[in-house]
Amino acid sequence: MVNLGVKLKDLSLKNPVMTASGTFGFGEEFEDFIDLSNLGGIIVKGTTRHHREGNPYPRMAETPSGMLNAVGLQNKGVENFCKDIYPRIKHYNTNILVNVSGSAIEDYVETAAMINELEQIPAIELNISCPNVKEGGMAFGTSCASAASVIKEVRKVYKKHLMVKLSPNVTDIAEIAKTAEGEGADSLSLINTLLGMAIDAETRTPKLSTITGGLSGPCVKPVALRMVWQVFNAVKVPAVGLGGIMNAKDAIEFILAGASAIQIGTANFIDPQISVKVVQGIEEYMIRHNIQNINDLIGGLKFQ
Template identity: 50%
Template sequence: MKTQVTIADITLKNPVMTASGTFGSGMEYAEFVDLDRLGAVVTKGVANVPWPGNPTPRVAEVYGGMLNAIGLQNPGIDVFLERDIPFLKQYDTKVIVNVCGKTVEDYVEVVERLGEEPAVSMLEINVSCPNVKEGAIAFGQKADALFDITREVKRHARQPVIMKLSPNVTDIAEMARAAEAAGADALSLINTITGMKIDIHKRTFALANRTGGMSGPAIKPVAVRMVYQAATAVQIPVIGMGGIGSAEDAIEFLLAGATAVSVGAMNFVNPYTCTEVVEGIERYMEQYHVEDVTDLIGAVRG
């Protein structure tokens, strides 16, 4: 039984990885999860300088999921290279670093620093970040802006580049094609859906930021639809995410066209979710006599 998948010439032992921002940089979950069992660890977003994040409260529970407005708080690239990379090198898993920034130059600075680190297998570029030079409109919300940042990152990157697409757009297929045309090696989607919660007793916003990114089981049908649309629009691999909490969820994404999947919010509910998804996919393959997990990719019928 073969569980390996390949993305941009990088082979993962299985198609299950963590979703950025929900797993720290691996160290935070290593007590619960055998990182060697994962196809890849995707780190929390890394910026060129430390980011303090948004004011609190910045997390709120909602029906079927959660809202977060953490604001990509992170200690910056210097601390990441000094502390997190040496830790991750201990494990037999691929390392994918999520990169965030406020200007194209910010992204490029991090990408160039990571290019000197052989332990990093791939880069995931978070284009849901607000572009401060364009009135804080996210890089991933306009096809031309997405094309430009993808092309510039690719010019400086030594590792394969995954562009993480925002679902807060009119046409996800158009965005997928723009990233592919600019040279992206793979896509990951979806990032969180913009939402809001109001405390009716206090008559205040539940989040200090007013809006936040919604994740969790409630967004899965939207994510599966967008992954299917993106995967049928491009030739490059797609990594699916959004509400995955079980092997059944993960397999749904594979059938929709995803080459691999990422587990996000459910890590907060059950820290063993990633391992359970890996084992569940293996059981499914045995049950349905699937010899190679890649036979499931895009295999939905009808």
């Protein structure tokens, strides 16, 4: 027997494997494939203050070793989540986190305040990769000042565990991480998708209706690993690593780079059972290497 339990500050996980927002629905969609209680946590799809239709089709495109998406945070809004979805999923025997998104600070604040009242939701994941419509459309998470402004206001109303999801589309991820920590983030998840695009050479048109979209999958893993390592060495709050994790080996690499937990995203589209397979694979790795406690692996990268 090995100990797979980890703590993200005040948030206890039975194991370090979580599912990434936007790739796992509300958990219900995967009940036929896995026992959700075997996961450390699930992060439900992005939730906004008001109903959003999302972007026009086409809004997904396959790329070499990855995929692009421009779904546009399609959801029915936080009131619908609280009234209709939360009652259906609150019984899950795992941590349920809500990914909170918005286009203005007040949207984030109102959404977070409503979720704060839900007893069985112990944490939110604050998505600061959203465009700030009042400031010309640049994402909140691409500058220290704008990141600080939204995190600070959400922290005032949200009293539980606040995980902040960092954008990789920045010059210095460590500086953004320090800012988030300074404004009250309890943990940091990274990375969100990289900005990319795809073109159909035959039709000479973009493959996405929005032209650009978020790149995820194995192709982003080296970037994600590098950023997790940088953040681990820059802040004291726990890091949650994601970006191209397709198997237990990938997950172990993120943990060695400094991630206290990981999230599985794109791989869920390929294998709906991958999350529990990764839990099993981590346990097998620990037994094989005679490691009793997963926490001994966190940041355990060795140097020549």
